Amino acid sequence: MIALDIQTVELPLARPFAISRSVRTAITVVRVTLTDGQWVAMGECTPTAHYQESAESVCQQLEQVRAQVEAGLSRQALQQALPIGSARNALDCAMWRLDAAKQGKTVWQLLEMPAPERVVTAETLSLDSLENMVKAAEVAVAGGAKLLKIKLDRLQIIEKVAAIRQAAPLATLVVDANEAWLGLDLDSLFQALSEFNIAMIEQPLPAGNDKDLVHCLHPIPICADESCHQRSDIAGLRDRYEMINIKLDKCGGLTEALAMAEAAKTLGLRLMVGCMLGSSLAMEAALPVAVQAECVDLDGPIWLAQDFQPGLRYHQGEVWL
Structure with missing residues:
Protein backbone atom coordinates (compact mmCIF):
# COMPACT_ATOMS: atom_id res chain seq x y z
CA MET A 1 0.00 0.00 0.00
CA ILE A 2 1.08 3.53 -0.80
CA ALA A 3 0.08 6.47 1.40
CA LEU A 4 -0.60 9.79 -0.32
CA ASP A 5 -0.40 13.11 1.49
CA ILE A 6 -1.44 16.37 -0.21
CA GLN A 7 -0.34 19.74 1.13
CA THR A 8 -0.94 23.30 -0.05
CA VAL A 9 1.88 25.72 0.72
CA GLU A 10 2.09 29.48 0.18
CA LEU A 11 5.54 30.72 -0.73
CA PRO A 12 6.15 34.49 -0.42
CA LEU A 13 8.41 35.99 -3.06
CA ALA A 14 11.50 37.96 -2.18
CA ARG A 15 10.38 40.65 -4.65
CA PRO A 16 7.43 41.14 -7.02
CA PHE A 17 7.45 39.11 -10.24
CA ALA A 18 5.72 40.75 -13.22
CA ILE A 19 4.93 39.55 -16.74
CA SER A 20 2.69 41.04 -19.42
CA ARG A 21 -0.53 39.76 -17.83
CA SER A 22 0.09 39.68 -14.05
CA VAL A 23 2.15 40.68 -11.02
CA ARG A 24 2.76 38.25 -8.15
CA THR A 25 4.13 38.72 -4.65
CA ALA A 26 3.56 35.11 -3.54
CA ILE A 27 2.79 31.76 -5.10
CA THR A 28 0.78 28.79 -3.92
CA VAL A 29 2.22 25.36 -4.61
CA VAL A 30 0.77 21.91 -4.04
CA ARG A 31 3.10 19.23 -2.71
CA VAL A 32 2.41 15.52 -2.66
CA THR A 33 4.20 12.95 -0.55
CA LEU A 34 4.17 9.24 -1.35
CA THR A 35 5.38 6.62 1.10
CA ASP A 36 5.33 2.83 1.05
CA GLY A 37 6.28 2.58 4.72
CA GLN A 38 9.99 2.46 3.95
CA TRP A 39 10.64 5.06 1.30
CA VAL A 40 9.30 8.61 1.03
CA ALA A 41 9.15 10.72 -2.13
CA MET A 42 7.76 14.17 -2.89
CA GLY A 43 6.60 16.16 -5.89
CA GLU A 44 5.60 19.81 -6.28
CA CYS A 45 3.47 21.74 -8.75
CA THR A 46 2.44 25.35 -9.18
CA PRO A 47 -1.21 25.69 -10.29
CA THR A 48 -1.58 28.36 -12.97
CA ALA A 49 -4.69 30.52 -13.28
CA HIS A 50 -3.92 31.16 -16.97
CA TYR A 51 -4.58 27.47 -17.53
CA GLN A 52 -7.74 27.47 -15.38
CA GLU A 53 -5.96 25.91 -12.41
CA SER A 54 -6.03 26.73 -8.72
CA ALA A 55 -4.68 25.02 -5.63
CA GLU A 56 -8.23 23.89 -4.90
CA SER A 57 -8.81 22.40 -8.37
CA VAL A 58 -5.44 20.62 -8.29
CA CYS A 59 -6.15 19.16 -4.85
CA GLN A 60 -9.55 17.98 -6.09
CA GLN A 61 -7.92 16.20 -9.04
CA LEU A 62 -5.44 14.53 -6.71
CA GLU A 63 -8.20 13.41 -4.35
CA GLN A 64 -10.06 11.87 -7.28
CA VAL A 65 -7.18 9.47 -7.90
CA ARG A 66 -6.20 8.91 -4.26
CA ALA A 67 -7.69 5.41 -4.11
CA GLN A 68 -5.91 4.39 -7.32
CA VAL A 69 -2.60 5.83 -6.15
CA GLU A 70 -2.81 4.16 -2.76
CA ALA A 71 -3.68 0.86 -4.47
CA GLY A 72 -0.43 1.07 -6.44
CA LEU A 73 -1.24 3.07 -9.60
CA SER A 74 1.78 2.90 -11.89
CA ARG A 75 3.47 5.89 -13.42
CA GLN A 76 2.41 4.70 -16.87
CA ALA A 77 -1.23 4.34 -15.81
CA LEU A 78 -1.14 7.81 -14.27
CA GLN A 79 -0.77 9.29 -17.75
CA GLN A 80 -4.36 8.20 -18.50
CA ALA A 81 -5.74 8.65 -14.98
CA LEU A 82 -5.13 12.42 -14.96
CA PRO A 83 -5.01 14.99 -17.77
CA ILE A 84 -1.93 17.06 -18.49
CA GLY A 85 -1.33 19.82 -15.98
CA SER A 86 -0.07 20.57 -12.53
CA ALA A 87 -1.80 17.80 -10.57
CA ARG A 88 -0.35 15.06 -12.74
CA ASN A 89 3.06 16.70 -12.61
CA ALA A 90 3.28 16.59 -8.82
CA LEU A 91 2.28 12.92 -8.73
CA ASP A 92 4.41 11.90 -11.70
CA CYS A 93 7.56 13.42 -10.22
CA ALA A 94 6.90 11.87 -6.82
CA MET A 95 6.40 8.48 -8.51
CA TRP A 96 9.71 8.78 -10.36
CA ARG A 97 11.46 9.50 -7.09
CA LEU A 98 9.71 6.69 -5.24
CA ASP A 99 10.45 4.18 -8.02
CA ALA A 100 14.11 5.21 -7.96
CA ALA A 101 14.34 4.96 -4.17
CA LYS A 102 12.79 1.48 -4.18
CA GLN A 103 15.53 0.34 -6.56
CA GLY A 104 18.29 2.00 -4.59
CA LYS A 105 18.95 4.42 -7.42
CA THR A 106 18.64 8.08 -8.27
CA VAL A 107 16.25 9.24 -11.00
CA TRP A 108 19.34 9.88 -13.13
CA GLN A 109 20.39 6.25 -12.75
CA LEU A 110 16.86 5.06 -13.47
CA LEU A 111 17.04 7.02 -16.73
CA GLU A 112 20.57 5.79 -17.41
CA MET A 113 21.72 9.40 -17.73
CA PRO A 114 24.82 10.96 -16.14
CA ALA A 115 23.93 13.61 -13.58
CA PRO A 116 25.57 16.95 -14.43
CA GLU A 117 27.46 18.90 -11.84
CA ARG A 118 25.76 22.12 -12.90
CA VAL A 119 23.53 23.61 -15.60
CA VAL A 120 23.48 27.18 -16.92
CA THR A 121 20.09 28.74 -16.23
CA ALA A 122 18.49 31.99 -17.26
CA GLU A 123 17.95 34.72 -14.73
CA THR A 124 14.63 36.43 -15.41
CA LEU A 125 14.28 40.19 -15.61
CA SER A 126 10.74 40.82 -14.38
CA LEU A 127 8.63 43.32 -16.34
CA ASP A 128 9.26 46.77 -14.90
CA SER A 129 10.28 50.28 -15.90
CA LEU A 130 13.22 50.56 -18.25
CA GLU A 131 15.39 51.94 -15.48
CA ASN A 132 14.54 49.16 -13.04
CA MET A 133 15.05 46.44 -15.64
CA VAL A 134 18.48 47.83 -16.50
CA LYS A 135 19.39 47.88 -12.81
CA ALA A 136 18.22 44.28 -12.48
CA ALA A 137 20.35 43.31 -15.48
CA GLU A 138 23.38 45.01 -13.99
CA VAL A 139 22.91 43.19 -10.69
CA ALA A 140 22.44 39.86 -12.47
CA VAL A 141 25.56 40.10 -14.61
CA ALA A 142 27.59 41.39 -11.66
CA GLY A 143 26.56 38.18 -9.91
CA GLY A 144 27.79 36.09 -12.83
CA ALA A 145 24.59 35.61 -14.86
CA LYS A 146 25.34 34.36 -18.36
CA LEU A 147 21.77 34.15 -19.73
CA LEU A 148 19.11 36.80 -19.16
CA LYS A 149 15.43 36.32 -19.95
CA ILE A 150 13.69 39.65 -20.55
CA LYS A 151 9.97 39.84 -19.75
CA LEU A 152 8.24 42.36 -22.02
CA ASP A 153 4.78 43.62 -22.85
CA ARG A 154 3.87 45.96 -25.73
CA LEU A 155 5.60 49.05 -24.37
CA GLN A 156 9.18 50.24 -24.97
CA ILE A 157 10.19 46.92 -26.47
CA ILE A 158 13.19 48.13 -28.46
CA GLU A 159 14.18 50.72 -25.88
CA LYS A 160 14.29 48.17 -23.07
CA VAL A 161 16.18 45.56 -25.07
CA ALA A 162 18.71 48.13 -26.28
CA ALA A 163 19.33 49.41 -22.75
CA ILE A 164 19.66 45.90 -21.32
CA ARG A 165 22.04 44.88 -24.11
CA GLN A 166 24.20 47.90 -23.27
CA ALA A 167 24.16 46.95 -19.58
CA ALA A 168 24.93 43.29 -20.37
CA PRO A 169 27.09 43.26 -23.51
CA LEU A 170 28.39 39.71 -23.02
CA ALA A 171 25.25 37.98 -21.77
CA THR A 172 23.02 35.80 -23.92
CA LEU A 173 19.62 37.49 -24.14
CA VAL A 174 16.24 35.89 -24.72
CA VAL A 175 12.93 37.77 -24.84
CA ASP A 176 9.58 36.57 -23.51
CA ALA A 177 6.45 38.43 -24.62
CA ASN A 178 3.95 36.10 -22.90
CA GLU A 179 1.52 36.42 -25.84
CA ALA A 180 1.45 40.25 -25.72
CA TRP A 181 2.38 41.26 -29.27
CA LEU A 182 -0.84 40.63 -31.19
CA GLU A 195 20.37 44.15 -34.12
CA PHE A 196 20.80 43.31 -30.43
CA ASN A 197 21.94 39.71 -30.87
CA ILE A 198 18.85 38.16 -29.31
CA ALA A 199 19.11 34.38 -29.10
CA MET A 200 15.38 33.64 -29.07
CA ILE A 201 11.92 35.21 -28.75
CA GLU A 202 9.36 33.30 -26.71
CA GLN A 203 5.62 33.22 -27.50
CA PRO A 204 5.05 36.63 -29.12
CA LEU A 205 1.40 35.91 -30.03
CA PRO A 206 -1.48 34.30 -28.09
CA ALA A 207 -1.79 30.54 -28.24
CA GLY A 208 -4.37 29.66 -30.85
CA ASN A 209 -3.84 33.01 -32.57
CA ASP A 210 -0.29 32.59 -33.81
CA LYS A 211 -0.89 31.83 -37.51
CA ASP A 212 0.70 35.15 -38.50
CA LEU A 213 4.05 33.65 -37.58
CA VAL A 214 3.81 31.30 -40.58
CA HIS A 215 4.45 34.10 -43.06
CA CYS A 216 6.32 36.45 -40.76
CA LEU A 217 10.02 36.93 -41.43
CA HIS A 218 11.88 36.30 -38.22
CA PRO A 219 15.67 36.27 -38.25
CA ILE A 220 15.53 35.36 -34.55
CA PRO A 221 14.29 31.87 -33.60
CA ILE A 222 10.82 31.82 -32.05
CA CYS A 223 9.93 29.48 -29.19
CA ALA A 224 6.44 28.12 -28.44
CA ASP A 225 5.48 28.24 -24.78
CA GLU A 226 1.75 28.73 -24.24
CA SER A 227 1.17 27.14 -27.68
CA CYS A 228 2.87 23.89 -26.69
CA HIS A 229 1.59 21.75 -23.81
CA GLN A 230 2.15 18.13 -24.82
CA ARG A 231 3.75 15.99 -27.52
CA SER A 232 0.58 15.95 -29.68
CA ASP A 233 0.93 19.73 -30.09
CA ILE A 234 4.42 19.63 -31.53
CA ALA A 235 3.88 18.52 -35.14
CA GLY A 236 1.49 21.40 -35.79
CA LEU A 237 3.99 24.02 -34.63
CA ARG A 238 6.80 23.38 -37.11
CA ASP A 239 5.58 25.94 -39.64
CA ARG A 240 5.80 28.85 -37.18
CA TYR A 241 8.28 28.00 -34.42
CA GLU A 242 11.87 26.79 -34.28
CA MET A 243 11.82 25.84 -30.58
CA ILE A 244 9.44 24.58 -27.92
CA ASN A 245 9.48 25.33 -24.20
CA ILE A 246 8.83 22.24 -22.10
CA LYS A 247 7.47 22.87 -18.61
CA LEU A 248 6.57 20.03 -16.30
CA ASP A 249 3.53 21.85 -14.92
CA LYS A 250 2.16 22.33 -18.43
CA CYS A 251 2.75 18.84 -19.76
CA GLY A 252 1.96 16.88 -16.62
CA GLY A 253 5.31 15.68 -15.38
CA LEU A 254 8.69 14.23 -16.24
CA THR A 255 7.25 11.27 -18.14
CA GLU A 256 5.53 13.44 -20.75
CA ALA A 257 8.40 15.97 -20.76
CA LEU A 258 10.90 13.28 -21.76
CA ALA A 259 8.56 12.11 -24.52
CA MET A 260 8.15 15.68 -25.74
CA ALA A 261 11.90 16.15 -25.91
CA GLU A 262 12.28 13.07 -28.09
CA ALA A 263 9.37 14.07 -30.33
CA ALA A 264 10.71 17.60 -30.80
CA LYS A 265 14.18 16.39 -31.70
CA THR A 266 12.74 13.90 -34.19
CA LEU A 267 10.78 16.73 -35.84
CA GLY A 268 13.77 19.08 -35.95
CA LEU A 269 12.63 21.49 -33.26
CA ARG A 270 15.08 22.81 -30.70
CA LEU A 271 14.49 22.60 -26.96
CA MET A 272 14.00 25.02 -24.12
CA VAL A 273 13.09 23.90 -20.62
CA GLY A 274 11.24 26.39 -18.42
CA CYS A 275 9.32 26.53 -15.18
CA MET A 276 6.56 28.17 -13.26
CA LEU A 277 7.69 29.91 -10.10
CA GLY A 278 8.42 27.19 -7.60
CA SER A 279 10.96 25.71 -5.24
CA SER A 280 14.02 23.55 -5.79
CA LEU A 281 11.79 20.50 -5.33
CA ALA A 282 10.09 21.36 -8.64
CA MET A 283 13.21 22.55 -10.47
CA GLU A 284 15.25 19.44 -9.66
CA ALA A 285 12.60 17.24 -11.26
CA ALA A 286 13.03 19.04 -14.60
CA LEU A 287 16.81 18.67 -14.82
CA PRO A 288 16.82 15.39 -16.80
CA VAL A 289 15.06 17.29 -19.59
CA ALA A 290 17.08 20.47 -19.07
CA VAL A 291 20.36 18.72 -19.86
CA GLN A 292 18.96 17.99 -23.34
CA ALA A 293 18.02 21.64 -24.01
CA GLU A 294 19.99 24.52 -25.44
CA CYS A 295 18.11 27.06 -23.31
CA VAL A 296 17.25 26.44 -19.66
CA ASP A 297 15.09 28.68 -17.49
CA LEU A 298 14.86 27.09 -14.05
CA ASP A 299 15.45 30.12 -11.85
CA GLY A 300 12.16 29.89 -9.91
CA PRO A 301 13.80 29.41 -6.48
CA ILE A 302 15.84 32.62 -6.67
CA TRP A 303 12.55 34.56 -6.55
CA LEU A 304 11.43 32.92 -3.31
CA ALA A 305 11.86 34.43 0.14
CA GLN A 306 12.66 30.90 1.33
CA ASP A 307 13.40 27.79 -0.73
CA PHE A 308 12.59 24.14 -0.06
CA GLN A 309 15.36 22.38 1.83
CA PRO A 310 17.62 20.74 0.88
CA GLY A 311 17.60 23.00 -2.15
CA LEU A 312 19.58 23.40 -5.32
CA ARG A 313 22.42 25.91 -5.24
CA TYR A 314 22.23 28.89 -7.57
CA HIS A 315 25.58 30.57 -8.19
CA GLN A 316 26.90 32.80 -10.99
CA GLY A 317 24.13 32.01 -13.44
CA GLU A 318 24.23 28.26 -12.86
CA VAL A 319 22.18 25.77 -10.91
CA TRP A 320 24.27 23.18 -9.07
CA LEU A 321 23.00 19.77 -8.07
Missing part, protein backbone atom coordinates in the same frame (compact mmCIF):
# COMPACT_ATOMS: atom_id res chain seq x y z
CA GLY A 183 -1.47 43.46 -33.66
CA LEU A 184 2.09 44.74 -33.73
CA ASP A 185 4.16 44.97 -36.91
CA LEU A 186 6.10 41.80 -36.20
CA ASP A 187 8.27 41.89 -39.33
CA SER A 188 9.65 45.30 -38.39
CA LEU A 189 9.87 44.42 -34.70
CA PHE A 190 11.79 41.19 -35.27
CA GLN A 191 14.16 42.93 -37.66
CA ALA A 192 14.82 45.70 -35.15
CA LEU A 193 15.43 43.20 -32.35
CA SER A 194 17.91 41.26 -34.47
